[in-house]
Amino acid sequence: MNLEITKAIKTLLNVPQKIVIIPHKNPDGDAIGSTLGLWHYLKNKGQDATIIVPNDFPKFLKWMPGTEQIIIFEKDASTARQLINKATVIFTLDFNHLGRIGQLQPLLEDASATFVMIDHHQEPDDYAKITYSDVSMSSTCEMVYNVIEGLNDTECITSELAISLYTGIMTDTGSFKYSSTTSRTHTVVAKLIEKGAKNTEAHNKVYDTNTPSRLHLLGCALKNMVILEEFNTAFITLSQEELDAYEYKKGDTEGFVNYGLTLEGIVFAVIFIENKEEGIIKISFRSEGDFSVNEFARAHFNGGGHTNAAGGRSDVSLEDTTTLFKSLLPQYKADLNA
Template sequence: MILKGFEALQQFLEKPRNIVVVGHRNPDGDAMGSTLALKHYLDKKGHKATVVVPNEYPEFLHWLPGSETTYRFDWQNTQSQKAIKTSDIIFLSDFNALHRVGSDMQNTLENYPNDFAMIDHHQQPDDVTYMYSDVNICSTCQMVYQFIEMNHDLDLINKEIATCLYTGIMTDTGSFRFRSTTSKTHRIIADLIDRGAENDKIHNKVYDTNSYNRLLLLGQALSNLQILPSYKTAYITLTDAEKKRFDFQKGDTEGVVNYALSLKGIIFAAIFIEDKEQGIIKISFRSKGSFSVNKFARTYFNGGGHDNAAGGKSDLEMAKTVTKFTSLLPEYQKDLEISYEN
């Protein structure tokens, strides 16, 4: 764990401040849950907090308390820039480096004259003035809970904050099934339920509100599934044309890679998603056991994340990206064989 400048941050926040809370590009449940929970908490402490995210996030997260006040930097640029320029400090939530917000917003943040405070659980964080970083914690939302606890403010957690935090912990732990889910995580979840988080309703809003086209897209993805048993690996591809055929909406591919990892005997899974707008292939990696997809993504696909869940990208076309991926597997055959006992 890295805890840098915590007491100084506490002193800084003793007076009311204008604060911006930023999440990463393509925000997921943990990013939106943690940024909105921080906003509600800071507001209750007497500050004026605004959430700014780089771009749109999935519709199944729009119901989160406070979502309607969130600015999207890409199409609410004037409001976002004003909030940033008039802020006294910026909290960076659920990401470890400024490039994770995309080049346009990155340029703005790099020119920001005041301090950053980072709360994040990803590896190799950038150095900022105030930092709470712990790669062993399952989600940034759990870290926000512990940040509030360190400030002796658990009594300030109301239903809205509890709902946001529960959502982020639930989504980043795969509904509490990943190895990073600890007994402490479950104790925190129990406390959040006691403070108003309605676990059944939250799960329904996130996972059980599929559109017809989203299910058809899932069917297409599963029909594209390829298995490489010699390497205990499976991967899925989705082209831009396939996405358009099923009226792709942001968030529609969330969690699809886990279907590949769920196959018996599979240790390493990937999904390759064509993004013509950015001119890249977006990649999500998942693994079981000791095989680090974080190291794999950092080494070969300009990405990173956690040991068992990471992302990356490729500037090559789909076929060449897949060829590059499969050509690397023989080098890791022994690692994959011993990674996890089935």
């Protein structure tokens, strides 16, 4: 984090502000953890801050301190609009394009507040006055820690703040196994544990709260897995009918895509999930090595993200989407077999 960004944020926070903090639609552990971490910090500094999320988030994240204060736009649009209209500063966390926030997009496009972006995804937009973008970071939570440290305010890190950032780092690094996990990441995590983050509690509450229906859904997903050995690729499909049969709840499919990469020789794993309410197929891409799923998602499925983890979408049927996907693989055969 460079000195210029630190100075700009410090200047902004030297006076009382009305602050709104916003993560991307369908927020994950890093999105919720980073917004909560920043919210705790700003409140500890005496700022008037509120978190607004575009839509609801998984139950396995709702144990974190402060989640009960989060405003969900789809449930309380009126309050959210008022807060955004009155905001003097808007922090956008864990996304870098306003198209990632669903129905909140037009409200932010019309907002008069000063925007601050903190994000680690590739190819950021230029909507923010202050942009802290670093694709080498493990998570947005690690970046929020860097902001607090850069402002010489680590003494403001409470146990509530620490567990929020720890949880986001843990989930976005695949429990510290992804290549984005650096020695610096472990240093930050160690400092968060020293500040009161209970690491075992975080693991248990995120990963060990399965319902029988979720495990049955996982079984269905694994049964549906297709392995394309010629392309070192595996993909999973889940139809709306299958989701309904296993009483799908938001967050239930989290991590399913990673099972493909546990197979020997597989370097590209994908899950296609039908969402009839939105009329789309939601897609998650994962890879190992140098194969860029970010570039693949951007080129073919209206998405993007990181080199080894990205998302996308399709507006055609589940069958047509997988047919298109399979038709694309031959042109990437050399890369997938490198």
